[in-house]
Amino acid sequence: MHRSFQSKYTPYLYLSPALILITLVFVYPVFDLIRRSLTKLVDGATTWTGLIAYQNALRDPIFWTSFSNNLRLLISIPILVVLSLIFSSLIFERTGGWRYYRSLIFIPYVLAIPVVGIVFSYILQANGVFNQILRSIGLDSLAREWLGTSATAIWAIMFVVIWKELGFGIVLFLARMSSISEELYDAAKLDGAGWWQQMVYVTIPQMTTVIEFYIIINMITMLSWVFSYVLVMTKGGPGNSTWVLEYFIYQKAFPYSQMQIASAAAVMLLIFAFLLMFMQARLRHQGEGVEG
Amino acid sequence: MKSSNLINFQRLKRLPSGLVKQLALILLSLLTLFPLYFMITNSFKVQDEFFNNLLGLPQNPILGNFTKILQHPNLGRWFFNSILLTTGSVMVSTIIAILAAYAFALMRFPGRDTLFNLITPLMVIPPIVMVIPMFVLFRQLRLVNNPGGPLIIYSGLMLPFTIYLLRNFFVTIPKEIQDAALIDGCTEFQVLTKIYLPLSRPALVTSIIVNAVWVWNELLIALVFLQTEELRTLIVGITTSLQKRFTLDVPSLMAGLAVATIPMIILYIIGQNALVRGLVAGHDK
Numbered sequence: 216m217h218r219s220f221q222s223k224y225t226p227y228l229y230l231s232p233a234l235i236l237i238t239l240v241f242v243y244p245v246f247d248l249i250r251r252s253l254t255k256l257v258d259g260a261t262t263w264t265g266l267i268a269y270q271n272a273l274r275d276p277i278f279w280t281s282f283s284n285n286l287r288l289l290i291s292i293p294i295l296v297v298l299s300l301i302f303s304s305l306i307f308e309r310t311g312g313w314r315y316y317r318s319l320i321f322i323p324y325v326l327a328i329p330v331v332g333i334v335f336s337y338i339l340q341a342n343g344v345f346n347q348i349l350r351s352i353g354l355d356s357l358a359r360e361w362l363g364t365s366a367t368a369i370w371a372i373m374f375v376v377i378w379k380e381l382g383f384g385i386v387l388f389l390a391r392m393s394s395i396s397e398e399l400y401d402a403a404k405l406d407g408a409g410w411w412q413q414m415v416y417v418t419i420p421q422m423t424t425v426i427e428f429y430i431i432i433n434m435i436t437m438l439s440w441v442f443s444y445v446l447v448m449t450k451g452g453p454g455n456s457t458w459v460l461e462y463f464i465y466q467k468a469f470p471y472s473q474m475q476i477a478s479a480a481a482v483m484l485l486i487f488a489f490l491l492m493f494m495q496a497r498l499r500h501q502g503e504g505v506e507g
Numbered sequence: 508m509k510s511s512n513l514i515n516f517q518r519l520k521r522l523p524s525g526l527v528k529q530l531a532l533i534l535l536s537l538l539t540l541f542p543l544y545f546m547i548t549n550s551f552k553v554q555d556e557f558f559n560n561l562l563g564l565p566q567n568p569i570l571g572n573f574t575k576i577l578q579h580p581n582l583g584r585w586f587f588n589s590i591l592l593t594t595g596s597v598m599v600s601t602i603i604a605i606l607a608a609y610a611f612a613l614m615r616f617p618g619r620d621t622l623f624n625l626i627t628p629l630m631v632i633p634p635i636v637m638v639i640p641m642f643v644l645f646r647q648l649r650l651v652n653n654p655g656g657p658l659i660i661y662s663g664l665m666l667p668f669t670i671y672l673l674r675n676f677f678v679t680i681p682k683e684i685q686d687a688a689l690i691d692g693c694t695e696f697q698v699l700t701k702i703y704l705p706l707s708r709p710a711l712v713t714s715i716i717v718n719a720v721w722v723w724n725e726l727l728i729a730l731v732f733l734q735t736e737e738l739r740t741l742i743v744g745i746t747t748s749l750q751k752r753f754t755l756d757v758p759s760l761m762a763g764l765a766v767a768t769i770p771m772i773i774l775y776i777i778g779q780n781a782l783v784r785g786l787v788a789g790h791d792k
Contacts, residue, residue: 225695226616233607233626233666240637240663241629247640302535310528318779319536322543325771325782327724329746330764334542337757344545344561378538383786390787439633443726447746461635461727468639469731481636492631 245485252478268479277455278480281463284369288437288459291373292430299384299429304414306385307392317389321382328379332447335375336362362449365456372444372457380436384429391425392418424498431495439488460484550762557758572762582766584737585744592654592740593722596661597715603662604669604714609699611670612677613685623674629667637664638731645732656732661722669714672785676710677703713785716778720771741767
């Protein structure tokens with residue numbers, strides 16, 4: 216009935232600034248990137264090169280180093296899920312001081328990755344606090360330049376990523392937990408279930424949707440939002456040991472000016488991201504279906 | 508042998524007891540706060556003390572590192588650039604998102620839901636993917652080394668999240684309000700500005716805080732699109748120039764990082780609840 220008040224074009228008038236900006240910032244780059252990855256400028260003329268740039272990227276051992284580092288970072292996800300579950304439960308149970316803990320754990324979220332990265336690189340250096348603590352408890356043999364050793368650098372980065380991302384998981388799980396029915400816990404307690412049993416048989420089954428959401432969000436993070444950590448803490452080093460796909464694309468595009476290879480790698484990263492997004496959309500759909 | 512096993516088993520079953528729970532949370536808090544503690548305490552130490560007393564509170568706290576950092580010729584400019592870019596892009600993005608969210612929530616037109624469902628997944632596109640094409644395009648348009656460049660990109664990148672959040676808030680406001688106002692002779696624009704915006708304050712505050720934190724802390728786009736020293740944002744200035752310049756003067760570097768962090772800590776203290784509410788929106792069921 217309010218249709219009479221609204222001209223046929225009003226909605227588009229309201230939408231147009233957003234659609235123009237989204238087209239410029241999201242749609243155009245995706246198409247331009249695909250075009251760039253398949254063609255080459257030779258004497259000012261665009262030449263079709265097919266999949267050569269993709270082959271070149273895939274033949275580059277550093278591409279595989281980068282990709283395998285992204286995969287290594289995925290190991291942080293089970294750690295994040297387990298820690299988030301444990302700590303959100305502890306806060307949810309109103310363990311003494313829970314309000315205070317709840318507001319503390321989210322602080323890392325507002326800190327800039329570069330700031331966090333620089334601070335941690337001093338904490339983790341050869342004579343840094345971390346090694347001093349190791350030495351003081353007699354673990355001298357473990358002390359090392361954590362970010363300066365190929366074998367440990369990517370794991371040290373992963374530790375910092377976990378430090379930064381954990382708060383979001385705890386807060387997210389906490390929000391979901393507060394809507395789990397108390398009766399389920401009461402019933403479990405009557406059956407004699409201990410803390411871990413309540414966690415496994417009540418909490419986790421009730422939270423599958425939000426856990427799946429958190430896992431996928433983190434897969435996206437580990438794949439395509441870790442550039443800043445690498446740039447600030449290791450610049451990809453030592454050697455190429457901490458390159459990730461984003462860093463590969465950035466290095467190829469800017470310092471090396473190999474735009475075509477960079478574009479091909481970016482398209483591949485985009486395909487991964489879309490696959491993950493598709494999984495997320497399906498899960499959300501299922502979740503909505505179940506919850507009505 | 509057997510009985511001690513039994514005791515251990517029973518103890519395990521009761522775990523975690525109140526004490527263990529408390530210890531776990533204290534440990535988590537210490538780990539969470541430690542980098543901040545490290546940054547702040549060391550920013551008040553003289554160089555020598557930094558080497559001899561890494562962990563402790565400053566014995567003779569000094570402000571010299573802060574005065575040294577604040578005298579850096581570009582720091583004030585970087586700070587100003589960050590403030591300008593953050594407020595500018597959050598403002599542009601919020602206004603554009605409000606209009607779009609209103610159309611998605613309250614107007615009827617063909618393709619509405621399809622379009623909305625196409626916009627929200629854009630949130631997961633990695634920013635590095637946009638950087639190459641935008642860099643080439645913006646170089647031609649003279650928008651590289653021009654604050655307008657990142658302003659446009661940030662405004663665009665924030666849209667999917669902001670539209671999603673605001674639209675989902677708008678649909679919770681009873682539609683009768685819109686109908687009644689339209690019958691009373693209000694235009695759609697008046698309905699939006701006079702009724703919906705005042706009612707949507709919580710959602711607006713959330714989206715503004717989430718977006719401001721993101722822009723203030725962003726590194727990649729600011730690094731690529733603002734390459735001259737005077738145009739840098741605070742975060743890029745700190746990570747590129749200061750990190751190199753003060754490698755050996757860690758306390759001063761820490762003072763610089765503290766300066767860059769203070770605005771976000773203030774924002775967190777003011778808007779903690781709004782921030783948390785926005786980030787978990789829709790996942791508490």
